[in-house]
Amino acid sequence: MSKKLHVQTTINGKETELLCEARQSLLExxxxxxxxxxAKEGCNNGNCGACNLMLDGxxxxxxxxxxxxxDGRKIETIEGMASAQGLHPLQQKFxxxxxxxxxxxxxxxxxxxxxxxxxxxxxxEGDVRHWHAGNLCRCxxxxxxxxAVLDAAPACAGKCS
Amino acid sequence: xxxxxxxxxxxxxxxxxxxxxxxxxxxxxxxxxxxIVQVREGRRDIDVMVDVKRIPDLTRLTVDxxxxxxxxxTPCCDIYEHPEVKKSYPGLVDAAFLIGGxxxxxxxxxxxxxxxxxxxxxxIPALIALGAVCVIAGPKGERELPVESFCVSPGRNALARGxxxxxxxISAPRTGSGAAYLRFIPRNEMDIAxxxxxVSVVLDAAKSKVVAARxxxxxxxxxxxxxxxxxxxxxxxxxxxxxxxxxxxxxxAAAKPISDMRGDADYRKHLVAVLVKRTLAIALERARKS
Numbered sequence: 334m335s336k337k338l339h340v341q342t343t344i345n346g347k348e349t350e351l352l353c354e355a356r357q358s359l360l361e362x363x364x365x366x367x368x369x370x371x372a373k374e375g376c377n378n379g380n381c382g383a384c385n386l387m388l389d390g391x392x393x394x395x396x397x398x399x400x401x402x403x404d405g406r407k408i409e410t411i412e413g414m415a416s417a418q419g420l421h422p423l424q425q426k427f428x429x430x431x432x433x434x435x436x437x438x439x440x441x442x443x444x445x446x447x448x449x450x451x452x453x454x455x456x457x458e459g460d461v462r463h464w465h466a467g468n469l470c471r472c473x474x475x476x477x478x479x480x481a482v483l484d485a486a487p488a489c490a491g492k493c494s
Numbered sequence: 495x496x497x498x499x500x501x502x503x504x505x506x507x508x509x510x511x512x513x514x515x516x517x518x519x520x521x522x523x524x525x526x527x528x529x530i531v532q533v534r535e536g537r538r539d540i541d542v543m544v545d546v547k548r549i550p551d552l553t554r555l556t557v558d559x560x561x562x563x564x565x566x567x568t569p570c571c572d573i574y575e576h577p578e579v580k581k582s583y584p585g586l587v588d589a590a591f592l593i594g595g596x597x598x599x600x601x602x603x604x605x606x607x608x609x610x611x612x613x614x615x616x617x618i619p620a621l622i623a624l625g626a627v628c629v630i631a632g633p634k635g636e637r638e639l640p641v642e643s644f645c646v647s648p649g650r651n652a653l654a655r656g657x658x659x660x661x662x663x664i665s666a667p668r669t670g671s672g673a674a675y676l677r678f679i680p681r682n683e684m685d686i687a688x689x690x691x692x693v694s695v696v697l698d699a700a701k702s703k704v705v706a707a708r709x710x711x712x713x714x715x716x717x718x719x720x721x722x723x724x725x726x727x728x729x730x731x732x733x734x735x736x737x738x739x740x741x742x743x744x745x746x747a748a749a750k751p752i753s754d755m756r757g758d759a760d761y762r763k764h765l766v767a768v769l770v771k772r773t774l775a776i777a778l779e780r781a782r783k784s
Contacts, residue, residue, distance in 0.1 A: 355543070356497050391569075404502075465595075467594065
């Protein structure tokens with residue numbers, strides 16, 4: 334057993350301390366140790382986006398972040414999106430448009446869409462497709478996802494920063 | 495992933511000492527978009543990742559009248575979102591904005607792209623066109639190297655034991671300059687260049703004649719190439735059709751591509767001429783509007 338590294342981080346607004354191994358990815362620590370299983374392991378090499386989350390306000394693949402790197406950093410995951418008032422507008426629109434089938438890619442798409450709408454609140458269809466090039470879905474053919482994101486944009490004004 | 499150690503030095507000197515002590519058992523961790531995958535998949539055997547992002551200069555980007563200095567671990571997004579960089583270095587923004595998807599651009603750095611030393615690295619031909627200089631820190635102090643001399647063979651570069659790439663410097667564009675980078679891939683995003691071309695030009699005061707030019711090629715040789723002949727052939731011309739055709743065929747002659755799953759050698763040669771013409775057209779248009 335290798336020695337454990339002490340990491341202090343903020344996850345969905347909550348200060349969190351954890352012990353990790355240097356060889357662990359952020360995704361592994363979230364899923365296996367913290368039981369935050371919203372981020373999914375798809376390709377584990379940065380192609381599919383299923384493990385997307387926000388690291389210090391930037392959309393990243395958590396499979397390509399080493400766990401010790403997050404010391405002192407802020408993390409936002411899909412688990413932090415819904416509030417006591419209910420689902421985030423993006424989550425609601427994904428449901429309304431049936432923009433998912435198996436659901437593995439969904440948390441990544443929703444985080445990616447939130448990151449996009451924070452920068453570009455009125456995207457075109459082309460903007461949405463370009464932004465999500467790093468998110469793969471093998472079920473929907475993307476059309477329903479794109480429609481859900483476009484439909485969510487007005488409702489997200491001020492809620493996606 | 496196999497058991498490894500993680501170190502996060504806070505100074506360049508500490509990083510150099512670590513890398514010097516461990517030699518090729520250590521590897522710099524910047525954005526991790528190449529390194530983490532290589533170690534996880536067993537394609538690179540190391541004992542320690544040296545995360546250089548806690549060294550302030552390594553992620554700092556500064557622009558002034560002399561030019562641009564990019565800390566080697568600065569992520570692509572910080573480059574293409576920077577208002578001054580967008581305005582004055584569009585040829586660099588072209589490359590930073592097409593390396594991977596948004597998630598990759600949040601982490602991947604130009605320094606990492608150089609140090610991975612792939613013949614197809616998208617940033618490299620763009621940096622060659624811009625005449626970028628590598629600032630290398632090592633046990634004997636700092637040295638500088640033109641970016642076209644950095645890669646020495648696929649996956650290998652000029653860094654010696656204990657050295658790391660600290661920054662990339664680009665001189666401020668001269669009046670009448672324009673630059674661009676284009677690559678060909680079979681889909682719109684998220685792919686490895688079949689061919690990549692970076693071009694920079696400087697026009698005279700009348701915005702008519704070319705007074706200087708540089709052309710960089712990617713994915714057509716064991717390392718990204720500076721094709722001096724092709725660029726020099728443009729100098730003194732108005733970049734008319736004949737001059738452009740001439741430069742494109744000289745670039746084509748300098749390309750020594752291999753055939754692989756992304757394209758055969760003849761196809762890549764064809765693409766070099768097409769992309770040199772297209773990239774040059776964008777660089778010229780930017781120069782005329784500058």
